[in-house]
Amino acid sequence: MDFDLADEQSLFKDAIDKLVQKEYGFEQRRRYAAEPEGWSRRVWSQLAEQGFLALPFDEAHGGLGYGPVELMLVNEALGRGLLLEPYLSTVVIAGGALRAGASDEQLALWVPQIAAGELLVSLAYLEKQSRYNLADVATRAELRDGEYRLSGTKIAVLHGDSADRLLVAARTAGARTDEEGISLFMVDADSAGLRRRGYRTQDGLRAADLILSDVAVPAANLVGRIGGGHALLQRASDYAIAALASEAVGCMQAALEMSVDYLKQRQQFGAPISRFQALQHHAADMLVEVEQARSMAMLAALVVDDVDEAERRKTLSAVKVQIGKSGRIVGQLAVQLHGGIGVTEEYAVGHYFKRLTMIESQFGDGEHHLTKIAAAGGFVSVTP
């Protein structure tokens, strides 16, 4: 057991913390949100220059070959700064699916572009009926004249409006909720027959809904085995949960610190409100939740590449449950401790609350994952 960071990891952490601190004050964030794409190309370039976009990809493909602990450190920093850039969508989620299933040739082609900040990819897997079932895919792909033709609708594609390419889950065989028969395709965003409707999300980020009408995709852009896309979606989901966990921890830690500072400054009844025990206990409850969530973010980094699939999935479900619960408590209490300004747009704390809230409904909420854990028998066996 060793909870310390290796020297190199500490340097990594310092670098990303410094970047976020310098570039992502709350006012700066507001300006980035007003840019045409809803985030900052300049910050994205800096992330590329410092290697953060190349982080999890193999060196053989043009990446840096770092592991889940480094990714945890980066995502925690992104959470602290409430970054608007498409790190989660391009590097973590689409990147995760590509790492899990793309061929060496594909990776050698795409990874350098992603690493340079020149290629944005978003995974388009959700449909309006699918909720949290990764196997529920109605979008269809048919092979005609040596190329695939995709038709269907996708929703809530993270940063799908600015993505250069969309990694689309489409059914090449089977019934709507079969795990087998789903395939992933790399689709150019400017393909004929692809319509995108972009929108701002509740937490200030961007997403898009897609309508695909007979969109042509070259056969070379099939990612992974034909019909074997479900496993890639699951890997993408694993990486997403681990990343969301550390991002949420960054949000929670920032919300806690902000609340403690506010308690110390704010005067009411002739005294700083930090003296009031009821408020101190709220802050203590937040601390307990942040630490429980942090433990789970660490656990996620440990198990995300575990080869025992059942154990990995059950543990990541537990991570998501804890992150959701802690995030809800910390977010709500942070707003409560700030009083009236906590519910204003102009103050940062409410934005942490909103991001934490939206994290809960991505890649399965607490209820969804609890049901899965219960079905898997939980963590305490009936016989010792």
Add this chain to the structure above:
Amino acid sequence: MDLRFTDEENAFREEVRSFIRENLPKPVHAKMLEHRALSKDEVVSWQRILNARGWATPSWPAAWGGPGWTAVQRYIFLDELHQFPAPEPVSFNVSMIGPVIGTFGSDEQKARLLPRIANLDDWWCQGFSEPGAGSDLAALSTSAIRHGDHYVVNGTKMWQGMGHRADWMFTLVRTDPAAKKQAGISFLLIDMKSPGLSVQPIITIDGRHEVNSVFLDNVRVPVAQRVYLENKGWDVAKFLLGNERTGIARIGMSKYLIRRAKQIAAQVQDGDRTLAEDAGFRRRCAEIEVELKALEITQMRVLAAMGEHAEKPDPRSSILKIKGVELRQAASELLLRAAGPLALAAEGEYDPPNPEDAPADTEWGSTIAPVYFILRAASIYGGATEVQKNILAQAVLGLPK
């Protein structure tokens, strides 16, 4: 960063587990499985079995005759005891007075007392709380007035766990009534057979007799039985209370409670299926198991930090106390829910078995509700949950006192 146990630690866990399996007397295990009270002889004999193996004093360094374990080994040892479940070594001896004597005692006190403490030759109880001093311990008023080479002690102590079995009581008394609160307190060792000392049972809501009141009426205590300096007893008390917090989360206990709830659920019928098949019950289990998983890692993180700065108690261990208790209490509710109406009969109130009648085989249910009842005390003793929150708010977050 690596959150896994090392091969050596896993091997150690195996060694502990098989030792418990082979050496815990079967009748004691049977009682522990059903949350029944143990007799004094049963506790003493188990402690001596552990002591013969060198394991009765998990937190003691080798210099005191302990095993000299790391924080992780101590955690593993306790976790295995809790999960089996087997009794812990008597904490008043091993986790409280032992380390006090080892740290503050004279050489003579160490040589004479430590082996007896380890072997449970003397059973110790704690004489800290008073009717007017609970969470505010420093408000204690039991007085000790010096007459030559003796103190004369007067006052009332409360909550003496197993005081009726104890041979000795370590206690906080006021030796300087003029000094302010924490100053003026001394730490005395009192023989429970002293003239003027009497013990009165307090029956707790689980119907059991574990705690007591101790009345001190002009009890003469030799000055040689004071530990550390006169009027500096608060330093000793602070050390004692902050000392052994390795197992404070009691994760193994929660696991055992959940396991038992699941076992009961697998047996009890709920209509035409067992309760174990009920989705709601399973989700409630999962909810507690998730938090417990997180707490296990939090525990490891605090242990890892302790390894580096072993001298200072980590205020973050308050997190372990708060969550650990919350989860044990939640697990006990689960257990109670699993037993349902079978938990109705009071412990020990069943009619003697009549060989004519077919027994319903539900007597096991009578020890379930008491577990839930008495666990309400866990968020009150050892620093109430609210006190732990004060510690977190003030010592960790820097909010004002």
